Amino acid sequence: MDPVLSVTGVTFSYGLGNVALDNVGLQVEPGEIVGLVGPNGSGKSTLIKLIFDLLELKSGTIGVSGNDHRTHAAKQDALYLPSDDYLPEFLSGREYIELVTKLYGAARPSPDDIESRFETFGMRGRSRDLIEDYSHGMRKKVQLMLAFLLRRPITVIDETLNGIDLDAVKACKMQMLEHREDGPAYLVCTHDFSFLEDVADRVLVLARGEMLDCLDVPALRDGGERLGDVVDRLVYGGH
Numbered sequence: 001m002d003p004v005l006s007v008t009g010v011t012f013s014y015g016l017g018n019v020a021l022d023n024v025g026l027q028v029e030p031g032e033i034v035g036l037v038g039p040n041g042s043g044k045s046t047l048i049k050l051i052f053d054l055l056e057l058k059s060g061t062i063g064v065s066g067n068d069h070r071t072h073a074a075k076q077d078a079l080y081l082p083s084d085d086y087l088p089e090f091l092s093g094r095e096y097i098e099l100v101t102k103l104y105g106a107a108r109p110s111p112d113d114i115e116s117r118f119e120t121f122g123m124r125g126r127s128r129d130l131i132e133d134y135s136h137g138m139r140k141k142v143q144l145m146l147a148f149l150l151r152r153p154i155t156v157i158d159e160t161l162n163g164i165d166l167d168a169v170k171a172c173k174m175q176m177l178e179h180r181e182d183g184p185a186y187l188v189c190t191h192d193f194s195f196l197e198d199v200a201d202r203v204l205v206l207a208r209g210e211m212l213d214c215l216d217v218p219a220l221r222d223g224g225e226r227l228g229d230v231v232d233r234l235v236y237g238g239h
């Protein structure tokens, strides 16, 4: 079976001499939950933008479910939850979810299904309100609800978990772990190491544009090591 995401030999510069990514590679298999961590400016967002064809790939290859990342088939199989909360403010949360599921050609969710997802994320009775009336965290919750409804083969979550309340974080963990048997995979870019310790299979460590390591989270846990300490050692040479 093809990996749901395959990045090989990706090098990217924004300008002369400013190398944001240097020969970066990674793979995500179906059903995996993989973390992507690294200090500010290490190249995480650049890598994600390249995966989603928001920046032009000039060196290396990126595949989604075995298809070149620029193809329609690849874009159908991948979902990007960006770190910002820009959503169409003139739609209600419910309309936004219906619109995007339609764009993906997915089955239209029933009103009850949408309502129960709003309830799960602590937004009972708010699905018909305009997005312009939602707080920052509520907008992020709508993005997450959509992700768990669409269940693409690969969902990339870029800092979307920041700013949502503890109950919603718990709901996310449950949804990610619950869906594992069915195959959706997640690449989670976050500075929240405890979240990754709870859910991730592996964590990729990026620093200064280079992929430093791929950490086996259950093995760290069994060895009594904290993810933050290991990443600190790798990135800064800490003890």
Ligand SMILES: Nc1ncnc2c1ncn2[C@@H]1O[C@H](COP(=O)(O)OP(=O)(O)OP(=O)(O)O)[C@@H](O)[C@H]1O
Binding pocket: 014, 015, 018, 019, 020, 038, 039, 040, 041, 042, 043, 044, 045, 046, 047
């Ligand atoms: N639009 C841009 N033009 C020029 N350089 C950029 C641009 N965007 C990012 N960079 C540079 O590319 C490098 C990687 O930045 P990137 O945003 O990918 O890092 P990041 O790991 O996502 O950081 P953060 O954790 O702060 O979001 C940095 O040196 C940054 O200054």
